[in-house]
Amino acid sequence: MNHMSDDETQAVPPDQVQQPTPLDNEDFEKAASSPAGAAEDASDQIAWADPNHAISLHNVTHRYQGKKALDRVSFVVEKGALHGFVGPNGAGKTTSLKLVCTLLQPQAGRVRVFGEDVVDNIRKVRTMIGFMPDHFSTYRQMTVNEYLDFFAAAYGLPPARRIEVIEQVLSLVDMNHRQNDLISGLSRGMQQRVGLARVLVNDPELLLLDEPASGLDPRARIELMDILRALRSMGKTIFISSHILSELAELCDAVTIIDRGEIRFSGRIGDLLTNPQNRHTLRFEFAPGSPEMREALAQIEGVVSAEKSGEGAGYRVEFDPARLDANQLVVRVASLGVPMVSFSEDRRQLNEAFMDLTTAGVR
Amino acid sequence: MYHGIAALLGRSMKLDARQLPPNLFRLGFVLALYGALLIAQLEAGSFGAPGLRFFQNIAWLNFLVILFSGVTYFSTAITEEKEEATLGLLRMAGISPIGILLGKSTSRLISALILLTIQVPFTLLAITLGGATLDQILAAYVALGAFIIFLANAGLFSSVICARGGTAAALTCFWVGLYFIMPWFAYYISSEIRTAGGPTTTISNWVVATSDLLQQTSVASELSQIVSSGYGDLSDVLPVDEDGQPISSWSWAVWQIRFKMLATTQVISNIIGGLLFFAISWILFDRLTRYERPGFVAERNLFMPIKIGRAQRSPLGQAWQNPLIWKDFYFVAGGPRWLFFRQLLIWIVVIVLYFWMSFAGAFGRGSYFELDQLFAIALTIFILVLIIEASIYSSRIFQTELQNQTLSALLMLPCSVAYLGYSKAVGCLLGLVPTFISIFFAWVGILASSAYVDRTLESTFEVLGQPIVWCGVTLVVIFLNLVTTISLFLKWGALPLSFVIVFFGSSCCPLTYILMAFAGAANDPLGAAAGILINIMAMALISLVFHAVIASRLQALGSKL
Numbered sequence: 001m002n003h004m005s006d007d008e009t010q011a012v013p014p015d016q017v018q019q020p021t022p023l024d025n026e027d028f029e030k031a032a033s034s035p036a037g038a039a040e041d042a043s044d045q046i047a048w049a050d051p052n053h054a055i056s057l058h059n060v061t062h063r064y065q066g067k068k069a070l071d072r073v074s075f076v077v078e079k080g081a082l083h084g085f086v087g088p089n090g091a092g093k094t095t096s097l098k099l100v101c102t103l104l105q106p107q108a109g110r111v112r113v114f115g116e117d118v119v120d121n122i123r124k125v126r127t128m129i130g131f132m133p134d135h136f137s138t139y140r141q142m143t144v145n146e147y148l149d150f151f152a153a154a155y156g157l158p159p160a161r162r163i164e165v166i167e168q169v170l171s172l173v174d175m176n177h178r179q180n181d182l183i184s185g186l187s188r189g190m191q192q193r194v195g196l197a198r199v200l201v202n203d204p205e206l207l208l209l210d211e212p213a214s215g216l217d218p219r220a221r222i223e224l225m226d227i228l229r230a231l232r233s234m235g236k237t238i239f240i241s242s243h244i245l246s247e248l249a250e251l252c253d254a255v256t257i258i259d260r261g262e263i264r265f266s267g268r269i270g271d272l273l274t275n276p277q278n279r280h281t282l283r284f285e286f287a288p289g290s291p292e293m294r295e296a297l298a299q300i301e302g303v304v305s306a307e308k309s310g311e312g313a314g315y316r317v318e319f320d321p322a323r324l325d326a327n328q329l330v331v332r333v334a335s336l337g338v339p340m341v342s343f344s345e346d347r348r349q350l351n352e353a354f355m356d357l358t359t360a361g362v363r
Numbered sequence: 364m365y366h367g368i369a370a371l372l373g374r375s376m377k378l379d380a381r382q383l384p385p386n387l388f389r390l391g392f393v394l395a396l397y398g399a400l401l402i403a404q405l406e407a408g409s410f411g412a413p414g415l416r417f418f419q420n421i422a423w424l425n426f427l428v429i430l431f432s433g434v435t436y437f438s439t440a441i442t443e444e445k446e447e448a449t450l451g452l453l454r455m456a457g458i459s460p461i462g463i464l465l466g467k468s469t470s471r472l473i474s475a476l477i478l479l480t481i482q483v484p485f486t487l488l489a490i491t492l493g494g495a496t497l498d499q500i501l502a503a504y505v506a507l508g509a510f511i512i513f514l515a516n517a518g519l520f521s522s523v524i525c526a527r528g529g530t531a532a533a534l535t536c537f538w539v540g541l542y543f544i545m546p547w548f549a550y551y552i553s554s555e556i557r558t559a560g561g562p563t564t565t566i567s568n569w570v571v572a573t574s575d576l577l578q579q580t581s582v583a584s585e586l587s588q589i590v591s592s593g594y595g596d597l598s599d600v601l602p603v604d605e606d607g608q609p610i611s612s613w614s615w616a617v618w619q620i621r622f623k624m625l626a627t628t629q630v631i632s633n634i635i636g637g638l639l640f641f642a643i644s645w646i647l648f649d650r651l652t653r654y655e656r657p658g659f660v661a662e663r664n665l666f667m668p669i670k671i672g673r674a675q676r677s678p679l680g681q682a683w684q685n686p687l688i689w690k691d692f693y694f695v696a697g698g699p700r701w702l703f704f705r706q707l708l709i710w711i712v713v714i715v716l717y718f719w720m721s722f723a724g725a726f727g728r729g730s731y732f733e734l735d736q737l738f739a740i741a742l743t744i745f746i747l748v749l750i751i752e753a754s755i756y757s758s759r760i761f762q763t764e765l766q767n768q769t770l771s772a773l774l775m776l777p778c779s780v781a782y783l784g785y786s787k788a789v790g791c792l793l794g795l796v797p798t799f800i801s802i803f804f805a806w807v808g809i810l811a812s813s814a815y816v817d818r819t820l821e822s823t824f825e826v827l828g829q830p831i832v833w834c835g836v837t838l839v840v841i842f843l844n845l846v847t848t849i850s851l852f853l854k855w856g857a858l859p860l861s862f863v864i865v866f867f868g869s870s871c872c873p874l875t876y877i878l879m880a881f882a883g884a885a886n887d888p889l890g891a892a893a894g895i896l897i898n899i900m901a902m903a904l905i906s907l908v909f910h911a912v913i914a915s916r917l918q919a920l921g922s923k924l
Contacts, residue, residue, distance in 0.1 A: 104922045126775055131772075131775055142694070156777075
């Protein structure tokens with residue numbers, strides 16, 4: 001295995017060590033054009049063994065029967081973040097998750113959890129993580145309470161503490177009233193809650209959730225998202241793999257996009273949703289019957305383009321934030337004297353970014 | 364309708380052909396055939412008629428494999444669709460109940476019959492080797508084929524009325540139990556009536572006639588007749604030509620005689636029984652499967668209640684300090700209440716059996732209520748129960764984790780795979796404790812009721828000091844390890860396949876002969892001690908190899924989930 005020593009990581013001078021922000025846009029663009037080389041340049045500046053990184057993957061490669069599932073993958077997840085992990089089917093998401101949760105060992109590269117190597121300190125890592133797979137992993141013949149008690153005991157909690165912990169996690173996932181029910185009799189959403197309660201019994205600092213919302217109805221999904229927000233507010237780091245991009249955009253601080261075993265983007269979600277040329281867009285809606293505004297809007301200094309949007313009197317105005325900030329633009333547009341009904345920031349959606357960054361078709 | 368049946372049948376057959384486990388199972392069977400040939404070759408010097416020995420081995424092996432694997436194989440035909448909640452989809456595709464029944468069960472039946480049929484050319488080698496005849500071989504395969512038809516449809520019926528594969532398999536076991544007990548019961552009744560002066564009334568005539576008929580329905584007794592020397596000798600009944608010479612054994616007239624011989628009561632009754640089961644399954648299918656319960660059904664036994672008192676948190680109490688032991692003790696072995704009930708039930712069976720045998724005169728007239736005989740029966744039965752229980756636990760110990768998809772969650776616990784595996788094994792071993800207690804109790808019972816306590820004690824230690832006994836223990840331990848290992852590769856059939864491998868493997872493996880050679884030194888204390896030591900060492904070494912394979916397979920399976 002090609003493990004980098006801790007000394008190598010420590011050799012990075014402190015002034016060069018990037019704040020625990022992952023690869024930025026520029027790095028990403030380089031990486032996209034020349035994935036291996038660019039990622040390496042950017043990765044040189046990251047302190048991989050920093051315990052403030054909940055997860056760090058450095059140059060990780062993994063093959064299944066000769067076929068590359070991950071190719072020199074590098075990214076970090078900040079401590080306390082709610083980090084989304086997206087990619088098409090077969091992109092390498094589940095393999096990455098299994099590497100982090102110690103079910104697989106990296107064939108090359110290094111995976112760390114809070115600075116601890118997942119191969120060298122496997123038991124310590126296991127006490128720090130809770131992994132919820134994308135399938136129901138429950139003993140259906142047990143009651144909810146027996147199931148949680150079993151896992152709490154397996155993590156070495158003494159009997160009295162177990163009672164307390166089970167009360168707490170069940171109340172967090174709102175399942176106290178069903179604790180004596182057989183798991184086989186619960187609905188899909190409830191089983192998912194029990195699964196989440198199970199990963200919380202040992203109070204892990206890092207939660208790894210693989211498609212937690214798949215197959216849930218809208219209400220169960222919204223409730224699950226609320227639980228995740230509550231967990232983040234408790235200081236947990238959550239690494240969530242999902243295909244529901246709109247919810248991830250709403251929920252996550254950061255996102256990593258993986259495609260064909262290579263990282264396409266890893267960073268703050270705001271950076272991803274910004275126009276690739278770093279231009280911002282505002283959408284203005286004027287009162288019905290307003291005169292044609294395109295020319296007037298385009299002539300404002302700092303505006304790059306203005307286009308009509310939709311059937312009514314709506315316009316998309318793209319501007320350069322270096323020359324004009326959003327507030328100034330709104331003031332200038334208002335000063336044109338045409339009654340304005342509304343204005344809003346017109347950001348790229350996560351699904352658009354996802355489509356731009358990933359390749360069509362499945363592997 | 365026919366299109367739907369053909370599609371379902373085709374899909375099942377294709378799936379069966381493509382999947383690795385069924386093909387591995389067939390490969391195992393081919394290896395068993397070669398094993399049987401090898402044994403025949405090895406025994407050729409010691410016994411006459413090696414062909415007959417070869418044929419006997421194959422016939423009984425087929426019987427045991429059909430019996431053990433058929434129970435689970437055929438009982439899951441419909442339950443697997445119920446568990447996956449896909450019966451509704453089949454109905455929506457326009458497939459009628461009979462279409463589903465034929466499509467789901469017939470493919471399995473065809474698969475099993477093909478497995479039987481392809482052996483015939485190999486088994487014909489028995490004629491060349493000497494001692495067996497073509498008619499014997501044909502009769503054996505026809506008898507087994509009829510039994511498969513019976514078993515497949517009994518399994519189908521169970522899978523129609525039960526919600527889960529496990530329950531259906533248990534019900535099929537009950538039908539099979541009845542199938543074998545009824546002829547025995549019939550024999551007892553008819554012999555009692557005859558001893559009492561024969562049938563005198565219409566009813567007793569009818570009872571005797573029915574009993575006589577029932578006695579001929581068991582494949583086991585039919586097979587024991589077929590494989591005996593001299594069965595199916597047509598020389599006395601062969602027609603002669605105009606010159607007074609017997610006509611060719613391949614002529615149509617001879618085949619007509621053969622067909623009559625092959626259509627025995629067992630064959631006809633088994634086929635009729637199978638058809639009856641199929642007809643009842645068809646009649647009940649719609650009624651019993653109309654309201655499909657999606658998802659999985661709880662598999663908690665009656666002795667583990669779910670309702671609890673206000674003060675309790677769980678009817679099973681809190682998990683133990685090692686929860687893996689707790690879990691397997693309750694959820695693989697069944698828990699203390701179930702184990703106690705089971706022991707009680709077996710003791711009742713032992714006592715009933717003892718009185719039955721006693722009244723039937725099995726111990727000779729006038730020897731009723733001999734306590735040492737009761738305990739001897741108990742000891743024998745509980746040793747058998749111990750082996751059966753251990754085999755079942757071995758096959759289920761990791762299968763339950765695979766079925767529940769919980770292996771990855773267990774592998775992520777902060778402990779080693781070895782700790783995980785051995786803790787689970789301890790949980791299952793705890794489940795064997797009541798049977799060990801019963802064995803001990805039966806042994807103490809023999810000692811207490813025997814007039815010669817010293818001699819009984821001495822003979823017990825003599826038995827334990829025999830290397831051959833330890834050779835048997837080694838084989839059982841290898842068998843149990845093999846069952847667990849195979850259960851991690853195959854979804855079903857681990858038990859019969861392990862049985863076949865150990866049965867033939869032990870006959871062909873040089874290690875067995877080494878162990879047996881030491882067993883020969885039983886009269887010499889030093890030789891006996893060396894024999895026992897070598898057995899224990901072989902047992903430990905082979906177990907360690909198996910455990911390493913199991914650990915690596917568990918890791919691989921855990922990373923796949």
